[in-house]
Every structure is written in C-alpha cells, then in structure tokens.
Amino acid sequence: MTVRQLVAAVLALSLSACATLSPHEADRAAAIAASARPTTLDCERIDACAQPSPLRELAGRAFSESSPGQPRHYAVILDSGTDAMLARVNLIRSATTAIDLQTYIFDEDDAGRLVLDELLAAARRGVRVRLLMDQLSALQNVETLAALAGAHVNFSVRLYNPVLRRARISYPQYVLAAACCWRQLNQRMHTKLLLVDGAIGITGGRNYQDTYYDWDDEYNFRDRDLLVAGPVARDMAVDFETFWTDPRSVPPARLVDVGHALLEDGVPVLAPHGFDHPARAEAMRDDAADPQLVRERLVEPAIAVGEVRYISDTPEKHNGEDPGQLAVASDSLRGLIESAHRQVLLQTPYLVLSKPAQEMFRQLHDRPGAPRVIVSTNSLAATDAFIAYALSYKYKRRYLREFGFEIYEYKPFPADAPVDLSATGAVVPDYEPVQERARTRPPDRDSVLRTARYRQPLRSEYGATRYLRRQANEPVPLKRAGVRVGMHAKSLVIDDRVGVVGTHNFDPRGDHYNTESAVVIEDPAFAAALEASIRRDIAPGNSWVIAPRDKAPVLWGLEYSLAKASEYLPVFDLWPVRYATSYEFVPGPTCPGPLPPDHPRFRECHRPVGDFPEVNLALKGLPTRLFTAFGAGLAPIL
Template sequence: MTLFRRFAALALAALLPACATLSPAQRDSAAQIAAQARPSQVDCERVDACAQPSPLRALGADAFAASTPEAPRHYALLLERGTDALLARINLIRSATTTIDLQTYIFDEDDAGRLVLEELIAAAKRGVRVRLLLDQLSALRDVETFAALAGAHENLEVRLYNPVLGRARINYPQYVLAAACCWRTLNRRMHTKLLLVDGAVGISGGRNYQDEYYDWDDEYVFRDRDVLIAGPTARAMDTEFDGFWRDRRAVPIEQLTDVGRHLLRNGVPAWPAPVYERPQRTAAMQRDAADAALVRERLADRAMQVGTVHYISDSPDKHADEGHVHAEASESLRALIESAQDEVLLQTPYLVLSQPAQQMFRDMQERPAPPRVIISTNSLAATDAFIVYALSHKYKRRYLREFGFTIYEYKPFPLDAPIDLSATGATMPASQPANAPLPARPRHPQGSATERERYRALSREYAALRYARRRANEPVPLRRAGVRMGLHAKSLVIDRRVGVVGTHNFDPRGDAYNTESAVVIPDPAFARALADSIRRDIAPANSWVIARRDKPPVLSGLEYSLGKVSEQLPVFDLWPMRYATSYEFVASAECPQPLPPDAPNFRACYRPVGDFPEVALGLKGLTTRIFTAFGAGLAPIL
C-alpha cells in the first residue's frame, strides 16, 4: 500500500465516525435515559429557594422600585478586576430565587469554570431553574462532562448552539470535514455573553468562563471588562436569551451524537466531586461570595445610579442568511460612532476592521471638523492571536493617515493594570521588586498534555483558527518572563456622554459571523468612568503609542508611495519598511505629561522602540511579517 493510500485510509477511518449520527429511536432513548436519571427532589422547600441575601441582587429590587415606564432607573457597575467579576457571578448565582440564565462563548473545565458549574448545580438542587447555553466550538472538554450534566438535575438544562456535525465535541479530522462541507455554518458562532438572575440583574461584557478571564492563570491573563446592570433592562436581556434558547440551533446536549452514544452505552455518569488545581483559592472565593459586607464594600457600593439602559443583541436570525441583514449590534454601534462630534474612544483586542467600518471612519475623517478617534488595542507582545495582529500591523498607515486614529497598544507587563497578580498563583522571588512582572512557572518546552489542554481555549475568538497548531497560535515569545497580560475588553465611549460595554470586537467576524451583544448607557457620569478606565489602559506605563516612523533623509516620498502600493495588494505585501512603529514616553522636565502623536513636541518626548517591542524576535516575528504580506485574504473571517 502506498503512503498516499495509507494516509487516505487513516483519514477515512477518522472521518467515518463523524458522519454517523443517532437514529431517531436512539436519540429518543438517550433523552429518556437522561430524563429518568435526573433527580427531582430539592434541598429547600422555601419559596425563595433558600437564596443567599445579596447586596447585588438588592440593587435590582431597588431599581425596579424606583422605576416608572416613563423614567426607568438602573444601577450600573463596571467590573474591571477579574476576581471581582468572578465574585459578582458567584454571589449572584447564590442569590437567585427563581431563574438563572447563562449564555457564553467559552466555558472551560479549569478552576473558574468548574467553580461556576458547581454553583449552578447547587442552585438547581435548591429549586432554581438553570438554563446554560454554550457555543459548541468552545464548550467544556469531555463528552463525559456533558453526559453527567444531562442527568445532573431536573432544574438544570444545557444546550449547545450550532453544533456542527451534530456533536458536542469534534476532533481535528472532524473539524476538517466540517470546514470542507459547511464552512459558513462552522463560522457562525454565538459570541453573546450574558448571566441573568431572576430577570432582575444581568452581567454582560467580554469575559468567558475560564481562568484567564478572572486573574487565575499564572502565565497569561486577560485585562477584560464586564458591566452589571440591575433594573428593567434585565427584562430585555431575558427576552433576548429566550430567543436564543428556543431557536432550533440551540440543541439539548442529550440529543447530540457523541453525548447520546455515551448515555446509551454507559448511562448517566455520576457528577464527580470537584478537583481544583488551587483549592485554597477557590475556597477563599466561596467564602468571599458568602460575605455580604465584603460584597457590598467591594462591589455594590460602587454601583452608579443611571437612567435609561439599552441592551442590544443580535438574534439567531443573523445566522439565517448572509449575516449583515440582522447584524443589529454592528449597525447600532456604527450609528453611535457616526453620531460622535468630538471624540470616539474605542477599546478592542483585535484591530481588524470590516469594509463598512473602514468606510465609516474614512467618511468621518472627511468632515470639516472630524472627531478625534482614540484606539486602545493589543501589541504583538500582549495579544493572544498574533495572526490577527499581523493584519492590524499591515494597515497601520491606513488607520493613522486615512482614518485619523491615535492608536495605543497594550504592553504585556503593564505597571498599572486592574489585575490581581497575587490571584494568579505565580510566585515572586524575594529579590524581585514588588512592581516587577511575576515569573511564569517552569514547564517543558512542548508543554505537558494537561498544559496543552489548559491552553486549548485561549485563542478561540476566531473559529477559523480553532484547530491551528498550538505552538503556531499561542502568544509570541518575549524577552523576559512574567505573567503576561493581554487586552480583551470591548468598550466604547462617545463624546464623554455615552458608554458601551459589550462583546463585539468591532471586527468582520462580529459584523458577519458571530452574534454579539452590548450594553449602551447614555449617561455622562458612567461614560466618564468608562473613559477613565480606558485612559488608564493607554497611559505610558501600560501602552505604547503608535506613530509614523522618522522619515528617511532622502526619497521619503518614494518610500511612502511604494509602501502604500504594497499595502493595497491582497498578497505579496513585501515592502519591508512599515509606515508606523511603536513609541515609548520619556518623562523629563521638558516633557512632564504624555502627548498625542500630532503634538509639535511629540518626537522630543518619545523614543521609538521598534515594531514589536518586548518580543523575542525569531520565528514568530518572521511569521507575523509573512501574514502581513500574505494574510489579507483572511480579513473577512478574522
């Protein structure tokens, strides 16, 4: 047998199971096994399901009491720190009296994910109806976990959104098959994120359910942002969740082929006792979530009173056609940006703009008095998706010159980030300064199997890259060790009067493929608070500023023209001199405050630090340049 035939035989053997599905009778039998195994008894007979009193849940009651149909009142709380965001979630889950609805893109089985699962099951057992809706490509790790959840309790139901090949989990050959047969369907993902308790208090924003989002990873953590909303808009959140839950694409897990087969062969496995990587940390979080005084001091007392709040959400109808027809989130956000008269302050981890967005910014720049557009995004050193960064790098001339952007790129070791380094679990040598980045834990160069699995969900904002090789897709090597921080917040402030926190990366995927959501608050005080948070991220201690590199002494016009022509090419953008580079602020008596790049004294106060500061240039630097040259065709799916 030739090598080709052997490969074809192996590929066929791997793909055949993916094509096999459960018969209707098998599917009914699996569903019956799960239903019969679900306990129906509850641990509490009280009307309130023995809910834990919560100052966060009380905000909802207060907001409803103060509201009228003509003048709604809300409380809004920015959740900047990862540990606070997890504390708020656990405390709210325990406060539920009737319902908990959770919708998310990534749900991992690490410490943070497992802790939330345990709390949801506990809520179901005390009498709360719990609905858990997960996007298929990034949901949990093991089929056995799904099978156990299928029969965990009568009050708990789990569904997966858009399960390609009718499965809960797919391996690499199955992914290849799905990409070959149904690429558009594969890319249509539910990126919407929402936790809603009793239809009264909701949390939405950038965070998924994984250690990296809650300052619990000792190698890489996300600087992210959520907003907690208490009040009447929670009803709109409930309506939008119901739309997803009832959609035909939201499939009960026991009806999926691999979960159903597991149930038919083995029955419903017992839900195992939790095993945490750092049990002391999870125990501390559980104690803190039960401490009403602590939750009030750290969270509830910081909530702001606001009036009208809008919840914008794409519906599953976005996936019924070409996507743009029902892209309500994208259209609403573009309308907000176009309304700006003075300033657009935008934060996104992945600066890759769709064609409509590019045209919008180009048109805005042509106004007689265009608004200032300030962008906070990732550097190559900080990002978790270097291929996406490569396209951002390719178009920096366009962003700066044609769209008038002022771009700040987040550092991998910011000195003033709202991240709890002590929560990561990394240890600091006694000789290391207190403000220095913490060292990463040692590991084998290839990574253990456990570590590879822990990384599995890290770079999954982009479904097209879901099964790329780990070493090709992980954050780039740096010149020094430490707990790396990457920006993941998606926020917007318009003219210091409207604040937006959501899930949309302001990218082509959010426009055409993913369902997205956003909380829009037209309140000047909230907008100022959000703007202050973003401005903290773009301060010199935390970000580099991007500006045009120094002009060459001769033929500068020719160099610019050649670079512009090369940039227009979809492939073979090989011109080595990029228009812009990164700059570091150098404080002095003459330069006491940071300046924007268009300030007259900018070059006297800033020094260039290269295109990829902090990066240990090597293969990743080369591949970044390769994707800059050849990757423009990926833009529609990035």
C-alpha cells in the same frame, strides 16, 4: 505512512465524523437522561434558600425607583477579574427562581468548574438553571456533558449550532467540517450573559475560563464586564429565550457523541473537580458569602443611571446568505460612532476592521471638525491572536493617515492594570513603575528567568520549533518571563455622553459571523467612569503609542509610495518597512506627561522602541510579516 494507510485513515475519520444518531436513538438517549434526573431539593423554602445579597438588592431598588417612561438602573463596571467572579458567585447564590447563563467559552478549569458547581447547587435548592454554550468552545469532555444531561430536573444544558451534530469535534473533524459546512462552522454565538431572576444581568467580554478571572499563572486577560440591575433585564430575558428556543440550540443528549455515550453507559456521575488551587477557590466561596465585602467592592461603586439599552443579534443573523443584513449589534454601534462630535474612545483586542467600518471611519475623518478617534488595542507582545495582529500591523498607515486614529497598544507586563497578579498562583517578579524605571534601569527579571518554574517553559517558548505548532490563539514568545496580560475588553465611549460595554470586537467576524451583544448607557457619569477605565489602559506604563517613524534621509517619498501600494495588494505584501512604529514615553523635566502623536513636541518626550517591543528577537518578525504578506484574505473570519 503509505498512501493506502493515509486514505484509510481519512476514510475512517470521515465515517466517524459523519456517524449519526437516529431520531429514535436521540429520543431514547434523551429519555435516559430525563429519567436519571433527581427531583429532590435541598431546600423547601419558597425563596429556594437564596443567600441575601447586597447586589441582588440593587435590582429591587432599581425596580422600585422606576416608573413608566422613567426607568432607573444601577450599573457596575467590572474591571477586575476577581471582582467579576465574586459578582457571579454572589448573584448565583442570591437567585430565588431562575438563572440563565449564555456564553461562548465554558472551560473545565478552576474558574469554569467553580461556576458550574454553584449553578448545580442552585438547581438542587430549587432554582431553574439554563446553561447555553456555543458548541465549539463548550465543556471539553463528552462525559461531563452526559453527566450534566441527567444532573437534576432543574438543570438544563443546550449547545448552540453544533457542527456535524456532535458536542465535541476533534481537530481532524474540524478540518472536515471546514470542507463540508464552512458557513455553519463560522456562525458562532459570541453573546455572553448571566441573568438572575430576570432582574439583574452581567454581560461583556468574559467567558468562563481561568484567563478571564486572573486565575492563570501564565496569561490573563484585561477584560471588562458590566453588571446592570433594573428593567433592561426584561429585554435580556427575551433575548435569551430567543436563543434558547431556537432550533440551533440542541440538548447534548440529542447529539451523536453524547447520545451514544448515554445509550451505551447511561448517565455518568459528574466527577468532582480537583482544583489546581483549592485554597483560592475556597477563598472565593467565602468572599461571596461576605455581604460587607460584596457591598464595599461591588455595590458602593454602582452608578445610578436612567434608561439602558441592550442590543443583541438574534439567531436570525445566521439565516440567509447575507448575515450582514441582520447584524443588529454592528449597525447600532456604527450608528453611535457616526453620532460623535468631539471624540470616539474605542477599545478592542483585535484592530481588524470590516470594509463598512473602514469606510465609516474614513468618512468620519473627512468631516469638517472631525472627532478625535482614540483606539486602545493589543500589541503583538500582549495579544492572544498574532494572526489578527498581523493584519492590524498591515494597515497601520491607513489607520493613522486615512482614519486619523490615535492608537495605543497594550503592554504584556502593564505597570498598572486591574489584574490581581497574586490570584494567578504564579511567581510574580518585582516590577518598578515605568517612571522609576526610566530614571534608573530596566527591570531585573533575571531571578525569574533562573527559577526552575520558568526554565522548562522558556526553553520550549524560545525554541524555533514552537513556530511549527503555533496556533491563531496562542501568544508569541517574549524576551522575558512573567505573568502576561492581554487586552480582551470591548468598550466604546462617545463624546462625554454615551458608554458601551459588550462582546463585539468591532471586527469582520462580529459583523458577519458571530452573534454579539452590548449594553448602551447614555449618561455623563457612566461615560466618564468608563472613559477613566480605558484611559488607565492607555497610560504610558500600560501601553505604547503608535506614531509615524522618522522619515528616511533619502527617497522617503518613494519608500512611502511603494509601501502604500504594497499595502493594497491582497497577497504578496512583502514591503519590509512600515509607515508607523511603537513609541515609549520618557518622562523628564521638560516632559512631565505624555503627548499625543500629533503634538509638535511628541518626539522630544517619546522614543521609538521598534515595531514589536518585548517580543523575542529570535524570530519575532517572521510570523507577523508572513501573515501580513499572505494573510489579508483571512481578515473576514479572524
């Protein structure tokens, strides 16, 4: 391409990206969508033909047992992806008056379309449905958004903070937006909430995409949601209303691309989704209609608690020049951590701490009788964001020495995870428990590597050219094939008394750019249940433990000093040796269970397995070391 052609292409892109929709055109497009919305209902009953639900009954019990000053709530920890989907479908069908759904990602894959179909069915039977999505990660097709704009009089859609006044932007337009509108581009709605009839809500880490519900055949998240029934739902409703009525929340018909599509072609018919696994979707629909199954899997594990707090950043966080002043969620979480006396149990997928968080943990560690801080996070092999991991890798010495962290990194093939591998639709290799494997031999995945299903993906995955197109949210290549699992849960347990489940990654983005939310429950039984869930994730079969590497036989002090000095450089951090590495527990007669890294016999029961275990040897260290060397400046926006 010549320079003239390149300039012409850039100019054409700029003109396209900056195309406008006049107020008159926006009014016409909105009118077209409104006039196309059907008003007929599939049900004439006052309860909108809601499906009886044992989950919905939890809300009735909670409100009937509550009194002024003494609220009653029921909380259900949703660890399993299939249970999380089951709860959502069942609750949507139980709605009698209103459904409010707020999310960061809403994809058009099997999981996303199943939920969307259920929402539309609820609207057609008489339930008011409002769907609020962050613009950057909303439904992928302009045609889908145009169809939803006119789907039904009871169904409304809005997109939060649309960049370039468009519903969808291409990667070149993203680059243009970064040049013209950097602050707006980074101000995202990371809040996630499903609220039914203003009485029962679900919030936590999950978006609407196959990977969050154990439905992807390559990579799934080990995530966590919390279902809460009771009076706190009123606070959730107020918070949703604040977002819904904010000027940043825009109906798609008033955006350039969807508006022009409506003006040119009217409201299209929403095409039926061709499910990749139709039997799986149908099985989920059947399960959601089975009250006994819902009762056994979701209602019986419910924990009765008293007061529940819902903390949330509002859109005001995106006003002004210093968003940190309005970071309600960040301030509340820091306050909880600072209240710890005995232990902080923190789970985050991306261990990249903001400067205020680093200072808080430093001061916490310097206290007399400092609380123990245990962190569950991703390994490089498990993460979906290798650049974020690179910065975590850069500061491991600081985390261990200055903050006193005890870090456990999640394995890509955990031996005991709340992930339903059979639901993924993939060929699942046999996997021996870690204790048996340690006594016998490494697992044999050769049969998997030779299958036609994996050969082509692996050739692409192991090729060096893959690094030329690696994205920030793409897992790195591994030594072996299989359905990979990555940590996405965001939770916190303080001492034995407070449990928190939310959307905040405890990172700079959550402090400064994203709106975040969390449920806080001060109750020993709930805190114990949440702690047990996190401790399952840090068990030896599921995580490696991070600890200082063995000291070099000579010049160890000089090596340590050089590495420490290099760590504090914002760029050119090229020192090749890091303070810490990964360790695997090796059971034996004298080692019946794992030991913490500060135990004097730790090395007798754990063996070092390298900085990046399980990662493909070909180029495993290159991207991580490059971003460690040059990417520190990216920390605030990762």
